[in-house]
Amino acid sequence: MANDKPPTLIFGIESIPLEIFELMKKSKVCTLSVATIHQVEACKKACLLQKGEDKTCGESHSFDVLGLEPCTMETDSYPPGVSNSGIIMNCSLLDIMYLDQEDENKGVVILEVDKFLMKKEVLAKTSATKVKKAENGNGRKTLARIEANLVEPIGSLGDGRFAALDGPYHMYRPKRVQQEDGSTQWINCEFVDPPDSEYSELLGDDIEFVHSKEETCALGYNPTKQVVLPRPIGWISTFAPNSYLEHVAPYSFFIDVARGDRPMVAFVSMMRNRVERKDAQTDSEDTGVFAWNVVTKDLAEVMNYSSAGELFCNFIYYGNRLTFALDLKSSESEFELIGMKSSSASIINAPIVQESPIVFECRHVKSKLAPTHAESDGKWTIVVGEVVGIKIDKSVLTDGRVDPTKLQPVSRLGYSQEYGLVKIL
Numbered sequence: 001m002a003n004d005k006p007p008t009l010i011f012g013i014e015s016i017p018l019e020i021f022e023l024m025k026k027s028k029v030c031t032l033s034v035a036t037i038h039q040v041e042a043c044k045k046a047c048l049l050q051k052g053e054d055k056t057c058g059e060s061h062s063f064d065v066l067g068l069e070p071c072t073m074e075t076d077s078y079p080p081g082v083s084n085s086g087i088i089m090n091c092s093l094l095d096i097m098y099l100d101q102e103d104e105n106k107g108v109v110i111l112e113v114d115k116f117l118m119k120k121e122v123l124a125k126t127s128a129t130k131v132k133k134a135e136n137g138n139g140r141k142t143l144a145r146i147e148a149n150l151v152e153p154i155g156s157l158g159d160g161r162f163a164a165l166d167g168p169y170h171m172y173r174p175k176r177v178q179q180e181d182g183s184t185q186w187i188n189c190e191f192v193d194p195p196d197s198e199y200s201e202l203l204g205d206d207i208e209f210v211h212s213k214e215e216t217c218a219l220g221y222n223p224t225k226q227v228v229l230p231r232p233i234g235w236i237s238t239f240a241p242n243s244y245l246e247h248v249a250p251y252s253f254f255i256d257v258a259r260g261d262r263p264m265v266a267f268v269s270m271m272r273n274r275v276e277r278k279d280a281q282t283d284s285e286d287t288g289v290f291a292w293n294v295v296t297k298d299l300a301e302v303m304n305y306s307s308a309g310e311l312f313c314n315f316i317y318y319g320n321r322l323t324f325a326l327d328l329k330s331s332e333s334e335f336e337l338i339g340m341k342s343s344s345a346s347i348i349n350a351p352i353v354q355e356s357p358i359v360f361e362c363r364h365v366k367s368k369l370a371p372t373h374a375e376s377d378g379k380w381t382i383v384v385g386e387v388v389g390i391k392i393d394k395s396v397l398t399d400g401r402v403d404p405t406k407l408q409p410v411s412r413l414g415y416s417q418e419y420g421l422v423k424i425l
Contacts, residue, residue, distance in 0.1 A: 142220030
């Protein structure tokens with residue numbers, strides 16, 4: 001994801017078959033279907049049919065070859081989606097962010113979602129109808145929500161291996177609590193097991209949403225965050241420009257965008273008030289480097305404390321967590337305020353999270369403002385870095401390979417309190 005309005009998605013050119021990329025450039029449209037456990041055998045078959053050993057991405061195949069059923073669209077403008085996917089998106093090509101002058105396949109595809117189709121089998125009724133006040137004074141009703149457990153998304157682990165969602169787990173952002181003496185205290189929430197059931201009744205109807213024609217849909221808002229799941233968390237650590245002040249912040253819009261001999265990753269940062277860069281973006285662009293630190297289950301709560309935009313300080317006293325409100329400014333360090341240990345990166349001049357078992361050390365390559373249509377649209381910047389070094393702790397390895405069951409990486413799901421782990425299929 002790269003923007004809310006217009007709903008914008010990004011991915012690396014090298015993450016899709018090159019023939020698909022060429023067709024997309026020509027037609028300017030494509031259709032995305034969220035891959036689920038119902039298509040895992042088709043995904044495995046596609047991996048088995050891949051030819052050659054030096055490819056950075058797979059090859060394209062027909063629906064028939066992979067045993068998939070196409071979902072017929074209302075218009076011929078878009079290609080068909082996968083019929084048994086619960087979420088399908090018709091998209092237009094907005095732009096291409098090229099990253100290497102000598103390799104035209106190193107780049108980021110930027111898509112705008114023209115139409116969302118969310119099928120009834122992944123939608124649940126809300127426990128109570130919520131009405132939010134819109135700018136025009138009219139109320140907008142939240143009639144349904146997308147349930148991650150009903151979507152059943154899968155992710156790739158490489159080499160023909162796939163993982164399913166384990167979750168959702170719940171962890172709300174820290175809350176400000178007013179004390180009797182008038183002071184303010186911040187209370188953090190724990191990373192807890194998912195409730196037995198988040199939904200009691202299915203909605204019973206599909207939902208279609210076209211953002212250019214409608215203010216809101218039955219979900220009550222633009223559904224981009226709710227349909228792109230699970231999302232790996234980019235825990236970005238940097239030094240402030242011209243100093244050794246340490247910053248760290250989590251970004252759930254994080255993705256690999258290039259592979260092969262020049263691997264690259266990107267995170268997307270929303271600008272405050274549409275003009276002010278956040279610390280991770282400022283530091284990365286001005287110092288030329290940043291580090292990505294994997295967030296594991298054991299680190300989930302401290303990651304929550306480091307959330308950008310939250311103002312708090314955490315102290316541990318005789319095993320009990322006490323939190324006090326502070327104004328967290330760019331001139332202060334999240335590492336210091338929340339008591340998180342840092343160490344020096346091996347190659348770049350940046351701090352890293354000492355407890356994180358996997359760290360990518362990156363050199364800044366390019367930043368690009370995501371395309372928008374109106375001045376009132378939010379301003380989101382795509383920040384890309386080349387991975388020049390990787391630290392992997394041997395505790396997360398099995399037979400020389402990263403073992404997801406040992407790593408337990410944490411991802412973001414569709415709603416503010418929802419997180420996920422992975423289970424191997």
